[in-house]
Amino acid sequence: MQDNLKQFQQYWDEFSRRCAFPAAHSVIIFQQLLKAYSEPQRHYHNVLHIVECLKHLDEIRHLLQDAQGVELALWFHDVVYNPQSVQNEDDSALLMLQLCADLHPAKQLSKVANWVRATRLHSATDESDLQYLLDIDLAILATDEMRFNEYEVQIRKEYAWVDATLYDVKRVEVLNNFYRAEMLFQTVYFQQKCESKAKQNLAKTLILYKK
Secondary structure, rough: HHEEEEEHHHHHHHHHHHHHOOHHHHHHHHHHHHHHOOOOOOOOOOOOHHHHHHHHEEEEHHOHHHHHHHHHHHHHHHOOOOOOOOOOOHHHHHHHHHHHOOOOOOOHHHHHHHHHHHHOEEEEEEEEHHHHHHHHHHHHOOOOOOHHHHHHHHHHHHOOOOOHHHHHHHHHHHHHHHHOOOOOOOOOHHHHHHHHHHHHHHHHHHHHOOO
16 A cells, blocks of 8 residues: 555656646645545545556557646546545546646646546547547456456445445446447557456456356
8 A cells, every 4th residue: 555655646746747836736736636545435446546547658658649638637537436426527527627727728627627527438539638548547457367356346345335236236237338348448559458358357257246
C-alpha cells in the first residue's frame, strides 16, 4: 500500500510540473484526490487503480493528441465513487471542473469533463484520445490471473450491500457484455496487447459463476 501511495504522489508531482500548476493549488488538488481515492468504500476504485491507469498511459503517451487532457481525465474519472449512485461520472466531471477551473483553458476542461462522463458507458467513439482513455480504464480485464481474481473480489466488496444471488446475476451480465463484444478494446494498440488475455480472463470467470 505504501508503494502505491508513493507512486500516486510521484505521478501527481510529475503531472503538476508538466502542467506548471501553482504549487499551492497543486497541493490542494492532490489532497482532494488522495482523500477521495482513500475512502473506505473503495476496494478497487482506489489509489492503485489510478496508478495502474497511469502506468498504461506512460506506454501510449506518444500516441495521444492531448496527453495532458487524457491524464487529467484519468486522475478524475473515479474521484467521486459511491457504489449506490448512478451519477458518479457526472459528479466526478463537475468536481474536476471546479478544482481545475483556473489551471486549463475552458475548452480543454469541457472536453475532459465529457471524457470523464464517457467512462460510465464505455460506448464506441471515433475520438482517438477518448478511445485510449476508455481502453486504459478497461485494461484491468487483461491483467494476469492473480490480479484479475483480486479485481473480482474487490468489485464484490464494493457491492457488499447487494444480495449475493442478485449480484451474481448482474455481474454475469456485465462480464458477458464484455466477453461478447466483437472487440472489447477500441485502439489497435490495446487490441493487440490486451484483447486475447481479457477474453481468456472473462471466459474463465464466467465458467466459475456457472458452477
